[in-house]
Amino acid sequence: MTVAPPTAKEGTGGRPVPPSGWLAWVTSTDHKRIGVLTIATSLVLFLVMGTFALTMRAQLAQPEQHLVSTELYNQLFTIHGSGMIYMVVTPFAIGMGVYLVPLQIGAPGIAIPRLTLLGYWLYALGALVMLAGFATPGGAHADGWFSYPPMADSVHSPGAGSDLWIAGVFLATTGTIVMGWAVLWTGLRKRTHGMTMLRLPVFSWSMIATCLMVIGAFPALLAALGLLAVGRANPAIFEANVWNIGYQHLFWFYGHPVVYVMFFPYLAAVSEVLAVFSGRRFFGYRGTVLSLLVFAGLSMSVWGHHMFATGQATNDYYSLTSIALLVPAGVEYFAMIGTILGGRLRLGPPMLFALAFIPQFLIGGLTGIMLGTPVIDYHVTDSYFVVAHLHYVLFAGSAFGLFAAVYFWFPKVTGVMLGDRAGRLHFWLLVIGTNVTFLPMFALGYLGMPRRVSAYASFEGFGWLNLLSSVGAAFLAASVLVFAVNVLWTLRRRTLGSAERAPDDPWGGHTLEWATTSPPPRLNFTPDHPVPPVTSFAPLLDQRQRREEGAAAGDGSRP
Amino acid sequence: MIQRHIFGHVFALEALIAAGVFVVVLALLVYALLRRRAGRQATASRRTERPRLEAYYVAVLTAFGVFLVAWTAWQNHREHHTAERPPVRVDVSSFQWCWTFSYPQAPQRRSASGTCRGDDLPTLVVPTGRPVKLRLTSRDVIHSLWVPELRYKMDAFPDHVNSFTLTLDREGRWMGKCAEFCGLRHHTMHFWIKAVSPEEYHRFLQGQQGGGGQGAAA
Amino acid sequence: MKRHLSVLVVAGWGLLNGVLLAVLAVYGESAMVFWLWGGVVVLLELAAVAVLASSRLGPDQHVRYRVPDRAAGAVVPAAFGFLLVALAFVYGAWLLALAGPLLLVAVALAVRGTTAREE
Structure with missing residues (x-):
């Protein structure tokens, strides 16, 4: 069976530019370039947000310490949280989708490429606008990433920094929504011959579930920001409780699904890595697909668990739906564990991060069930327990998935292999740093340390746990430094031509992106590298198995 | 101090269950790491799914979820039960x-x-x-x-x-x-x-x- | 049915939201929430209709693709135009006087189909 190669490009007659020139980058409608731009931007911002976090951990290392003023501290935690959620982990996830989904479904490009590019630019400019707040006389916005009114109104948070925060987050989120639509439409409507919905790779399925949440939930953030903008023009609005609690509903209607937007793509990246490095098909595919969709659906219904302590939410319902999440989450764990239990494990750097994801994210998930239980939540909400929980989900979970994805797809994207030994060092430092930093925070919250405090008194007894946490943060810093050096050094050597060339399929991959060259050509597949026959969600594995069987049968038939 | 007592009960139970789940998952992970390493001549299974086992597993998860929802909601209502005496x-x-x-x-x-x-x-x-x-x-x-x-x-x-x-x-x-x-x-x-x-x-x-x-x- | 699985996914997912919303109605919640979530269910069903329309017009799986890349030159001016609109909220409406022309340039570039073509 042969599949006709995808064709091709209408004549455009645009101004010709060299492909490596800046103009080719900023105007490219190649989904791979837009994906790389998004991912690279978010990684740079990741380093910036990380330095904010290190400053905060330095301040909290000892009681009553004031390395930075309280004003600056409040700006740092606000921009760290906003930056990581709006500008790093979410855009990176969508950026992976922009890069990988067209490849995985055998398409030569993404749907609505120009709008996708516009989405990237809105995101990048939005991030700059938010950060520009630090250059204003009053400093950046300082009311946390969820910025409840009336605290966030112009009476209690005067200054242009807060306005810039609203403008920046609005722009970036608009960009993310546009990119989400592009990825969703690509997955649904741009699949190649043979790529039925039930042959979509797990990662592409996760992007469909993710983008459904993006289009369903993200507009609520725009509405919330709009409400905040109106309220900053006319603060009298937030004298009425209905708008204060209304803002919280609007915000969390976005604010919970975004957590799964920051989780599914990484979970699925981990799943792909687990399957490939176990040398077998991902186990329980259909259950996983169904559970992703149910999980995403439930995620739209749980937002009120962030509002248990407001006394103005239907706690029973939100607790019901939050605890119900354990069923689809359990199915996903069943599939991941099932994959490795029957596998033949190779422990390359992507696999290390993927394996560590399993127990570490589990800590975040299990404490999430606790936070979904109102009687527990009343005590630990808005404390360091929540800080620990969300960092286990987003850092010990998603960031490990992120790094697994980087090590896994780096050869495909760049055409060279990322340093293996530095990868292992990065991994072990990250495991130590993550757990030493965030595990003590559970205890701190339980003992009564509220979140978002710039200092704490020495008699409160939080000193040594905070010190431990700050020591962990130093490990995190070292580990991310190793990662950054590894990536930059590898890219430098690629420029010099001395880096280790990546073959088309360095890991024995399962999905279509491994069938084309590294890096893939402009239209992804060429007559030299056509889309192989799509016979399941792991077409390359099928091909290898057919070949093996053919070889075995050939041997058997010989006398 | 009813809030403290109820928190104590529910937290202890959920922490215990969470610890149990964590240990089981970790044990499976360690087992896979020890026994399924490529170096140990393991061969990858070709089994794609086990729907029956998965169905039982989902049923157990659901039953447990129902218990947890009902029990914690009951505890929440007990906590907020208003006393008869004028406060x-x-x-x-x-x-x-x-x-x-x-x-x-x-x-x-x-x-x-x-x-x-x-x-x-x-x-x-x-x-x-x-x-x-x-x-x-x-x-x-x-x-x-x-x-x-x-x-x-x-x-x-x-x-x-x-x-x-x-x-x-x-x-x-x-x-x-x-x-x-x-x-x-x-x-x-x-x-x-x-x-x-x-x-x-x-x-x-x-x-x-x-x-x-x-x-x-x- | 297989052919329209993509439609079914979107429509079904929207419907799942509707079911969860109905359960919330049993528990009770403030009116605003029903408007918000109800609106989202409608939006998702509209998306499903769009997918349906698209899949009736074209095949479910493609052998030939059209890869549009015209007019990407308009994207950057458009993005900066929107940036100025957003900044007008912070620094005053006078910025709209700059945003307007920039967006017009973007529209002109889009209409003319200007783009950079990689060689």
Whole structure:
């Protein structure tokens, strides 16, 4: 069976530019370039947000310490949280989708490429606008990433920094929504011959579930920001409780699904890595697909668990739906564990991060069930327990998935292999740093340390746990430094031509992106590298198995 | 201290279950790491799914989820069950950045406030053994009243009154905090909650300095 | 049915939201929430209709693709135009006087189909 190669490009007659020139980058409608731009931007911002976090951990290392003023501290935690959620982990996830989904479904490009590019630019400019707040006389916005009114109104948070925060987050989120639509439409409507919905790779399925949440939930953030903008023009609005609690509903209607937007793509990246490095098909595919969709659906219904302590939410319902999440989450764990239990494990750097994801994210998930239980939540909400929980989900979970994805797809994207030994060092430092930093925070919250405090008194007894946490943060810093050096050094050597060339399929991959060259050509597949026959969600594995069987049968038939 | 007791039960149970689940998953992971390494001549299974096992597993998860939802909802309602006896009332007003506690049932209007700077923390005085209903509001932004020892907090909104009832079964003094970020001095917005005997509380309401101020307690 | 699985996914997912919303109605919640979530269910069903329309017009799986890349030159001016609109909220409406022309340039570039073509 042969599949006709995808064709091709209408004549455009645009101004010709060299492909490596800046103009080719900023105007490219190649989904791979837009994906790389998004991912690279978010990684740079990741380093910036990380330095904010290190400053905060330095301040909290000892009681009553004031390395930075309280004003600056409040700006740092606000921009760290906003930056990581709006500008790093979410855009990176969508950026992976922009890069990988067209490849995985055998398409030569993404749907609505120009709008996708516009989405990237809105995101990048939005991030700059938010950060520009630090250059204003009053400093950046300082009311946390969820910025409840009336605290966030112009009476209690005067200054242009807060306005810039609203403008920046609005722009970036608009960009993310546009990119989400592009990825969703690509997955649904741009699949190649043979790529039925039930042959979509797990990662592409996760992007469909993710983008459904993006289009369903993200507009609520725009509405919330709009409400905040109106309220900053006319603060009298937030004298009425209905708008204060209304803002919280609007915000969390976005604010919970975004957590799964920051989780599914990484979970699925981990799943792909687990399957490939176990040398077998991902186990329980259909259950996983169904559970992703149910999980995403439930995620739209749980937002009120962030509002248990407001006394103005239907706690029973939100607790019901939050605890119900354990069923689809359990199915996903069943599939991941099932994959490795029957596998033949190779422990390359992507696999290390993927394996560590399993127990570490589990800590975040299990404490999430606790936070979904109102009687527990009343005590630990808005404390360091929540800080620990969300960092286990987003850092010990998603960031490990992120790094697994980087090590896994780096050869495909760049055409060279990322340093293996530095990868292992990065991994072990990250495991130590993550757990030493965030595990003590559970205890701190339980003992009564509220979140978002710039200092704490020495008699409160939080000193040594905070010190431990700050020591962990130093490990995190070292580990991310190793990662950054590894990536930059590898890219430098690629420029010099001395880096280790990546073959088309360095890991024995399962999905279509491994069938084309590294890096893939402009239209992804060429007559030299056509889309192989799509016979399941792991077409390359099928091909290898057919070949093996053919070889075995050939041997058997010989006398 | 019903909140503390219920929190204790539910937290202990959920922590125990969570620990169990974690250990099982970790054990499976370690097993796979030890026995399924490529170096140990393991061969990859070709099995794609086990629908029957998965169905049983989902059924168990669902049953457990139903139990957890029902049981924790019941505990939540037990916690908020209003006592039959008329409660002692205290009005709590929060502001940037401190608290005012008023006692509407006192013969002369009594209230305690402070600046929450240094040691100038207001004290909320309550009797032991009787339900105390706190009516919670704010004069400016959203705050949250949290007493870690009681394992409970509730938000204080402007233009809205939240209330909850607590009963302290022993005398003592504990620190309370603001848990919702409220600006520059959020991190020092503390107060004391002091539980005294009903007699002493009576004297306090009459205006004798039985428990207010900075007086050290048991 | 297989052919319209993509439609079914979107429509079904929207419907799941509707079911969860109905359960919330049993528990009760403020009116605003029903408007918000109800609106989202409608939006998702509209998306499903769009997918349906698209899949009736074209095949479910493609052998030939059209890869549009015209007019990407308009994207950057458009993005900066929107940036100025957003900044007008912070620094005043006078910025709209700059945003307007920039967006017009973007529209002109889009209409003319200007783009950079990689060689």
